[in-house]
Each structure stands twice: as structure tokens, then as C-alpha cells.
Amino acid sequence: MVHPYMRQSHHAQEGIQSAEEISQKTIDLLERLHAIVIGPGLGRDSLMQDTAAHIIEAAKARGMPMVVDADGLFLVQNRPSIIKDYVKAILTPNKAEFARLCKTMQIDPQDGDELEVCAKLARAFGGVTIIQKGPKDYISNGKQTFICELEGGLKRSGGQGDTLTGSLGTFLAWTRAYRERIWNHDNSLSDSELISLSAFGAAAVTRYCSRVAYEKKGRALQASDLSVEVGNAFKYLFETENPKL
DSSP: OOOOOOOOHHHHHTTSOOHHHHHHHHHTTGGGOSOEEEOTTOOSOHHHHHHHHHHHHHHHHTTOOEEEOTHHHHHHHHOGGGTTTOTTEEEOOOHHHHHHHHHHTTOOTTSSOHHHHHHHHHHHTTSOEEEEOSSSEEEEOSSOEEEEOOOOOSOOOTTTHHHHHHHHHHHHHHHHHHHTTSSOOOOOOOHHHHHHHHHHHHHHHHHHHHHHHHHHHGGGOOTHHHHTTHHHHHHHHHHSSSOOO
């Protein structure tokens, strides 16, 4: 369902709505949601950035898991306190976005290998999980660090990160279902383990989709080609015994 609640800045300039008014419509929906994604399609307009900030604060107050990507990372870059110490958040920067976040948090991206720098950035944000996208995906909350190096495709297409973001949102929603014991299990996983597993699982799904889509489409691959592979990726990675990775 699409709820057209986000407005462009000219509406505010005409005195129609403020960021508080716009955000409240979305905030009212939060009780119905398990997790949220902030950033894709947001834009860098000041009104939209302010609106997203209000929604993030409301989601934090409710203890909701969240993914921050794309222009949501621009918001975090300029207002790091909005996400600092919120350990149920996952940031998904590419190389350029990662460098900008490092600059904001006064971390030298050249001071150590990629694994170490990713962990440093996560610690600087107070335990927020970072997925540094690249030829290998580095995943860290500052205490535990993983590398997802499943084979991906040989082409990067604009919008491809949305597969990661959407998969993350789904896995994070399932962490609440896990806590509510919608299915039978021993409830042995901690919150930090659930977040880390969500991050690794989503990275694995995305890399699988990228590889399979590239095998089919080659250099003609578009980001939308990854979406149709998500179901097969999940089945192969998580429902197949001993998948060949």
C-alpha cells in the first residue's frame, strides 16, 4: 500500500504543512509495523530530512528495528546524534557514503584494514550495525564483525542496494516475530545476534540475486532484475541443505 504522506518543500513554503504535521501521519502508522526503512526516495530537501528525523525519533521511542540507507545516511551524516547509541539500527553505506560517515565521526578510513575501520565506525556510533557494501560486505556492531563474501554479479546497477534494504527490513521484521514466538523455538538468540543475523542474511540474499541476475542478463542487468530472484535466493540459501556458496 502506498500512503502519500510525504510532501515537497513548496507545500510548506505555501504554509500548508510543517515537518511535524507531515511526520505525524506516518508516526500514527508505526504501531502497525514491525520495522521501518528510512532513506530510499527520501531526497535531501530540508523539509523531507526534518520529517524523517521526527519519524526516526518516534520509531526509537517504540524500540523499532530500522534500516537507514540512501538519503537517510545523508541525514545521519549531518545529525549523527539521531542514530547514535540506537543498537536496533542498521546503516548500509556504499564506499562514498562510508567515507562521509567516517569524516563525520572523525575516523580515518585509511587507519587499518576495511574490517577494522568498519568496526571503529560502528563503535563510534555506539553499537549501531554497519554494513559496508563493496566487493565484500563488512558487517559490524563494533563488537562482532562478519564478512559476507558470497559471489555477486559483475555489474553494479543504480538501485541495486534497494534489494539489500528491502531484505533487511524483512529480516528485521521477523526479529519481532521471533521475540513474540509466533513459531516454536527456544528463544536462545540475543537482540544483538538477531540484528547481526538479519544483516548477514540480507547481504547474502542480495549477493545471490546479483550473481544469478547477472548470469541471466549480463551487461544489460538492471536493479529490477534482482527483485525477481529474491524468492529463489531465500529458498536456496535458507531452505536447502548444504547450499554451495
